[in-house]
Amino acid sequence: MPRDAARATELACDYLCIGAGTSTLGFVDVVLSASKDKTFIIVDKHTAPGGHWTMAYPFVTLHQPAGSYGVNSEPLGKKFENGRELLDIDDLATGEEIVAYYRRVMDKFVATGRVRYFPKATYDFEVKTFVTQDGERCSVSYGKLVTPESNVTVPSMRPPLFEVAAGRAVVKPVNSLPNEEHEHYVVLGGGKTGADAVLHLLKRGVPLQRLKWVVPRDAWFNLREVYVANGSLLGSTLIILDSLLQNDSSLAAFLAMERMGLIGRLDEEIDPDVMKHAIVTTDELHLLRGVQTVRLGRVRAVASEHIELERGQLPLENDTLLVDCTATAFASTRGDYAIFNPGHIRLSSGGTSLPSHSSARIGHLEATFETDAEKNAMFYLPQSAPGTGYVFDRADFIEGLYAELKTSGTFSAHPPSAKFLQNSRTEVMSMVHMTVPMIKSMSPALHQLRKQAKAFITKVEEEGWDDVPAKILGF
Ligand SMILES: Cc1cc2nc3c(=O)[nH]c(=O)nc-3n(C[C@H](O)[C@H](O)[C@H](O)COP(=O)(O)OP(=O)(O)OC[C@H]3O[C@@H](n4cnc5c(N)ncnc54)[C@H](O)[C@@H]3O)c2cc1C
Numbered sequence: 001m002p003r004d005a006a007r008a009t010e011l012a013c014d015y016l017c018i019g020a021g022t023s024t025l026g027f028v029d030v031v032l033s034a035s036k037d038k039t040f041i042i043v044d045k046h047t048a049p050g051g052h053w054t055m056a057y058p059f060v061t062l063h064q065p066a067g068s069y070g071v072n073s074e075p076l077g078k079k080f081e082n083g084r085e086l087l088d089i090d091d092l093a094t095g096e097e098i099v100a101y102y103r104r105v106m107d108k109f110v111a112t113g114r115v116r117y118f119p120k121a122t123y124d125f126e127v128k129t130f131v132t133q134d135g136e137r138c139s140v141s142y143g144k145l146v147t148p149e150s151n152v153t154v155p156s157m158r159p160p161l162f163e164v165a166a167g168r169a170v171v172k173p174v175n176s177l178p179n180e181e182h183e184h185y186v187v188l189g190g191g192k193t194g195a196d197a198v199l200h201l202l203k204r205g206v207p208l209q210r211l212k213w214v215v216p217r218d219a220w221f222n223l224r225e226v227y228v229a230n231g232s233l234l235g236s237t238l239i240i241l242d243s244l245l246q247n248d249s250s251l252a253a254f255l256a257m258e259r260m261g262l263i264g265r266l267d268e269e270i271d272p273d274v275m276k277h278a279i280v281t282t283d284e285l286h287l288l289r290g291v292q293t294v295r296l297g298r299v300r301a302v303a304s305e306h307i308e309l310e311r312g313q314l315p316l317e318n319d320t321l322l323v324d325c326t327a328t329a330f331a332s333t334r335g336d337y338a339i340f341n342p343g344h345i346r347l348s349s350g351g352t353s354l355p356s357h358s359s360a361r362i363g364h365l366e367a368t369f370e371t372d373a374e375k376n377a378m379f380y381l382p383q384s385a386p387g388t389g390y391v392f393d394r395a396d397f398i399e400g401l402y403a404e405l406k407t408s409g410t411f412s413a414h415p416p417s418a419k420f421l422q423n424s425r426t427e428v429m430s431m432v433h434m435t436v437p438m439i440k441s442m443s444p445a446l447h448q449l450r451k452q453a454k455a456f457i458t459k460v461e462e463e464g465w466d467d468v469p470a471k472i473l474g475f
Pocket residue numbers: 018019020021022023024043044045046050051052053056060061062063064069121122123124125148149150151152154192193327329331353354355356
């Protein structure tokens with residue numbers, strides 16, 4: 001027994017679950033509903049459930065419709081028809097709504113009598129104990145350990161990632177932006193958080209000449225109107241598959257997706273080599289394009305009169321706020337690890353990085369199959385370059401889509417798992433998001449999707465693309 005554990009109160013459960021974020025709660029939800037006697041202990045560092053959402057900036061929202069985010073047993077969306085929770089592109093839950101949602105979910109879990117929740121407690125993997133908010137040290141004897149693998153870090157959780165000297169500028173995390181008034185603003189970070197901060201300042205009426213945006217690496221944005229056209233992702237999935245099937249290079253496929261209005265970029269002269277899965281509207285993209293961008297790489301340091309970047313310097317004006325949006329919203333969309341291991345379940349976000357749905361599927365596999373080998377065989381993970389998350393190059397994108405389609409295939413071929421998908425609100429293609437007229441009108445497109453998915457899988461396995469040959473993919 002580890003040294004400190006000797007004096008600890010002993011607790012016991014079937015599943016010791018680390019974190020009360022989207023990944024862990026999505027898993028608990030399914031296993032809890034599927035069993036009558038399984039017990040859970042959830043240990044989380046924060047004061048409330050919701051993971052990084054409890055530390056998010058005040059104007060944050062989901063990128064995707066709320067209708068499929070969260071856990072399977074509790075709706076988050078606001079648009080319903082005949083009991084169906086529809087995917088509405090205008091229904092993006094705010095950070096506050098998401099935290100209230102997870103509070104509701106946790107209360108429901110705890111009310112079953114089978115879940116114990118320990119907020120404000122950090123599980124120490126070395127000594128295998130945690131200290132409750134009342135100061136009691138606890139050790140847990142458990143059947144399985146469940147860990148999120150996402151390592152999300154948002155700016156409010158840490159100091160700036162670079163040295164800052166006193167001078168013309170101050171650096172603050174994006175969270176403080178609504179309360180700050182300065183002569184000049186420089187937004188640091190080219191992802192969704194950076195885009196949100198720029199749009200927030202523009203909506204506040206900050207003139208363009210007082211605003212700059214440091215974009216270390218150009219990325220493709222998803223454009224919401226086409227991404228969720230007619231309340232479904234079916235159309236956008238078909239655009240992606242058609243573009244990849246009809247083009248011999250992945251770059252040409254991305255340019256085809258751009259022509260179809262599915263994705264867009266800040267500068268049409270620059271071919272972004274990555275996608276960060278940020279979703280904006282076409283109008284927002286036009287607003288973002290008007291802002292003066294600085295493309296000199298990442299910030300190295302802030303000196304008294306300039307910012308030192310990887311490839312040059314940016315002079316600073318007096319009274320400049322540097323808005324830290326350099327979030328590393330890592331999600332383990334790929335890994336060199338198995339999800340199911342003896343005594344340990346590692347919650348990967350799966351091929352297309354939707355943690356709500358991946359965790360629900362992992363919960364279903366845990367509740368349905370006996371052996372780790374059977375469970376792992378149902379869930380494909382991209383394998384080629386483990387460890388990174390929301391920044392996808394085009395090869396990552398193809399691998400992620402391949403893994404996702406293969407996983408959908410294994411689920412569809414196993415009737416109880418196919419039924420699970422059809423009834424899951426976290427599955428964007430599920431029938432629970434479609435009205436009867438929608439299902440009828442989409443039937444030819446669904447048929448087309450199955451055909452295209454099969455052709456895409458063959459292309460990945462046998463041919464590849466000029467710039468993403470089959471042999472560099474991790475399968
Ligand atoms: C601004 C922003 C917008 C986003 N929008 C979307 C979106 O629209 N759709 C989407 O699908 N995804 C979105 N994401 C991605 C998002 O990261 C995931 O949806 C999801 O919230 C990640 O959940 P998680 O449980 O994996 O991680 P977290 O939310 O980070 O939760 C993990 C929890 O585990 C706790 N923990 C870790 N180690 C320990 C320990 N040793 N002891 C105790 N507790 C521990 C952490 O403190 C944390 O509370 C967004 C991310 C950001 C940053």
